[in-house]
């Protein structure tokens with residue numbers, strides 16, 4: 001189903017049902033693990049923070065050059081997160097054992113929360129191990145951003161009508177096409193801090209390293225069980241919390257936790273009525289909706305969900321302290337302005353249509 005069809009279905013349905021229930025019903029709720037699937041083992045005791053992995057990712061994906069060149073290691077002084085033009089970043093952490101570096105990217109969860117939250121199934125766990133993303137079906141609701149426990153997906157704001165979520169794809173397209181045999185980041189690492197292979201084998205490698213050098217490693221493979229397991233696995237010489245990694249995630253998979261996570265985060269649900277208002281306005285302008293019943297149903301759904309969203313949005317804005325929340329706030333305002341503009345245009349177009357019809361009738365009467 002492509003985006004156009006999805007939006008068409010939304011219109012055909014009259015958008016009369018509550019969106020929360022639709023989202024829940026259409027979301028993927030459980031994933032089977034894939035035997036033989038691939039992953040990457042990152043060993044923080046080997047990483048020197050050279051950012052070559054960032055270079056590899058940038059090159060293979062044809063991303064624009066960063067603001068500061070890759071050999072400028074002063075960027076490590078500021079904690080960064082992945083973004084539209086950087087699917088992976090390396091950060092430096094001051095720990096009990098001195099400076100330690102950690103690479104950040106999509107963890108390619110075995111049971112991805114992003115996939116379970118996405119009610120158009122734009123995300124899929126592939127047999128290869130990668131969690132893929134299909135922008136052609138994405139409607140830009142950003143449920144995935146809220147659901148991801150690792151705060152990975154980012155959102156391209158370039159075009160509100162063709163939304164695009166950005167994240168690492170484990171180089172699956174490049175490996176499948178034969179362009180490379182291992183992900184771009186792995187191929188560039190000069191210290192073998194990154195190993196690509198079957199996840200089960202990576203776990204064996206990690207265990208052997210811990211057993212061989214218990215003085216070097218924390219006795220834990222991060223990602224083996226966190227969030228039901230991830231395809232990226234981490235070894236470290238210091239507690240993972242010192243590397244900014246969440247140690248409170250538990251072993252439950254994302255889909256088990258997604259509905260709860262979404263219920264306490266109101267920003268994204270708040271976007272829906274605004275998006276729908278925009279869709280409604282566009283549809284009205286283009287087709288001058290003839291079906292009054294459908295228009296009434298849409299207006300009623302918008303009014304109901306808008307009222308709920310406004311209440312939730314106020315609460316959300318009070319808690320908007322992080323960058324992520326501030327970004328969503330900006331987008332909410334942008335979407336609101338867009339929706340208002342669309343509605344005004346639609347109203348103007350409708351009024352002009354009525355005037356033309358009246359004038360036509362008068363001319364006919366005059367004749």
Ligand code: SF4
Pocket residue numbers: 105106107108109112113114115131147148149150151152153167254
């Ligand atoms: S890390 Fe986040 S974006 Fe990546 S697969 Fe897991 S839930 Fe999805």
Ligand code: SF4
Pocket residue numbers: 046047048049050051052053054090101103188189190191192193194
């Ligand atoms: S290329 Fe390897 S050593 Fe360099 S920053 Fe990336 S993971 Fe660390």
